Amino acid sequence: MGCRLVVADDSRAAEFWHVLSLVYSGRPASEEDRNRTLGSEGLESWSLISETDSGQAAAVCRALRFTVMRGGLDIPTGGIAAVGTDPAHRRTGAASELMTQGLRFMKDQGLQLASLYPYRDRFYRRFGYESCGWRWQLKAPVERAPFTRSDLPVRTVGADQLAEAAGVYEAFARRWSGNHLRSAWHWRRLQGDPRLLVFVGEPAEGYVLVENKGFWQGIKVHDMAWSTPAGRDGVWSVLQGLCSNQNEIEWNEPPSLPSFAGRWEAGIEAKMANALMCRALDVPGLLRSLPAPDGSGRFSLRVRDELLPENEGPWLVEWEGGRLEVRPADRAGLELDIRSFSTAYMGSPSLSDLRQEGRLSVQDEGSYRNALRLLGAIPVTCMDFF
Numbered sequence: 288m289g290c291r292l293v294v295a296d297d298s299r300a301a302e303f304w305h306v307l308s309l310v311y312s313g314r315p316a317s318e319e320d321r322n323r324t325l326g327s328e329g330l331e332s333w334s335l336i337s338e339t340d341s342g343q344a345a346a347v348c349r350a351l352r353f354t355v356m357r358g359g360l361d362i363p364t365g366g367i368a369a370v371g372t373d374p375a376h377r378r379t380g381a382a383s384e385l386m387t388q389g390l391r392f393m394k395d396q397g398l399q400l401a402s403l404y405p406y407r408d409r410f411y412r413r414f415g416y417e418s419c420g421w422r423w424q425l426k427a428p429v430e431r432a433p434f435t436r437s438d439l440p441v442r443t444v445g446a447d448q449l450a451e452a453a454g455v456y457e458a459f460a461r462r463w464s465g466n467h468l469r470s471a472w473h474w475r476r477l478q479g480d481p482r483l484l485v486f487v488g489e490p491a492e493g494y495v496l497v498e499n500k501g502f503w504q505g506i507k508v509h510d511m512a513w514s515t516p517a518g519r520d521g522v523w524s525v526l527q528g529l530c531s532n533q534n535e536i537e538w539n540e541p542p543s544l545p546s547f548a549g550r551w552e553a554g555i556e557a558k559m560a561n562a563l564m565c566r567a568l569d570v571p572g573l574l575r576s577l578p579a580p581d582g583s584g585r586f587s588l589r590v591r592d593e594l595l596p597e598n599e600g601p602w603l604v605e606w607e608g609g610r611l612e613v614r615p616a617d618r619a620g621l622e623l624d625i626r627s628f629s630t631a632y633m634g635s636p637s638l639s640d641l642r643q644e645g646r647l648s649v650q651d652e653g654s655y656r657n658a659l660r661l662l663g664a665i666p667v668t669c670m671d672f673f
């Protein structure tokens with residue numbers, strides 16, 4: 288069966304919701320579902336359908352326009368979500384066509400990167416995605432949580448004032464690679480009820496959004512961030528107060544576990560959750576947007592990419608005096624496949640990790656040393672689920 292990619296408008300909404308309902312609710316879509324429009328509450332998005340020769344919707348997904356941060360860099364990114372194939376069309380290649388043609392579609396929209404939370408990493412690897420980050424889901428008995436004391440002023444508000452936290456969140460999130468520059472869409476999704484928002488510092492240096500499950504039932508942290516170490520202590524001081532009638536606390540952390548900073552205790556449960564996969568869509572464009580390192584340097588690389596062969600190069604990357612250029616080269620000092628390039632670009636597994644694991648071939652040591660200066664290691668995480 289050959290499938291065709293269609294960007295659905297509202298005339299195809301009923302079919303789109305029908306497939307999603309079959310996949311995610313295990314039943315045909317209700318009349319109410321079939322009448323829903325395809326908009327994504329203020330976020331630019333596309334509803335994609337892989338349709339059969341006879342025009343039936345076989346597989347669907349959404350592509351959401353996000354801005355992903357890599358340190359100080361903002362990367363236009365397509366977030367793939369809600370992937371599903373009508374059970375009547377499974378194992379016919381419908382989702383594979385959707386994933387393959389979706390790459391070209393996203394690239395044509397000016398997106399340089401694609402990311403997703405996989406149900407099975409192996410399926411998405413076929414299309415060039417690679418696992419690169421996660422967040423820790425932590426649970427601790429209150430006597431083992433990383434509480435501390437702080438004198439920062441504390442302000443308690445309702446979760447509807449979350450957008451005020453944007454500056455603190457951005458300063459926090461830019462310490463890693465893979466986090467979203469949050470829009471109103473992201474903040475709205477965090478506003479579930481009943482949740483309490485607490486700011487520390489004036490102006491705010493930290494905040495925490497918590498759900499109190501009831502006396503002795505536990506505290507669940509839905510979001511927290513800080514822009515300074517004092518803000519981190521302020522947040523954990525507030526949490527200690529909130530836990531005075533609780534037995535446990537649950538929260539999420541980026542891979543480097545910033546809440547602990549020398550305060551880890553045995554007996555804390557940590558689960559690796561929300562493994563993130565990324566895929567470079569525009570190799571020369573991504574390289575060009577990196578800030579030039581100090582001084583001058585150059586390296587050349589080839590990126591094997593069967594689905595978007597224009598990414599292959601080889602590319603010569605050269606910088607001097609703050610200016611960085613990327614242009615076609617005759618030969619390559621480094622060679623890797625698109626999956627490895629994607630993780631090296633994001634920062635983890637990094638270029639040096641890939642070399643150690645035999646996934647980067649090095650013809651020229653000078654190229655390798657210079658590439659390390661541009662593509663440094665950074666832990667990858669995404670604190671938002673989509």
Ligand SMILES: CC(C)(COP(=O)(O)OP(=O)(O)OC[C@H]1O[C@@H](n2cnc3c(N)ncnc32)[C@H](O)[C@@H]1OP(=O)(O)O)[C@@H](O)C(=O)NCCC(=O)NCCS
Nearest residue numbers: 310346370371372377378379380381382383384404405406
């Ligand atoms: C995951 C899912 C989207 C895959 O959809 P699909 O359309 O069946 O995918 P494809 O047909 O392209 O590929 C699926 C498998 O069929 C195989 N396949 C593809 N064409 C085939 C054909 N003509 N004959 C036999 N097998 C075929 C593929 O090789 C693949 O094999 P695998 O089981 O080793 O991975 C679908 O199973 C689904 O909707 N699952 C439930 C929802 C879900 O998990 N969504 C993902 C959330 S991230």
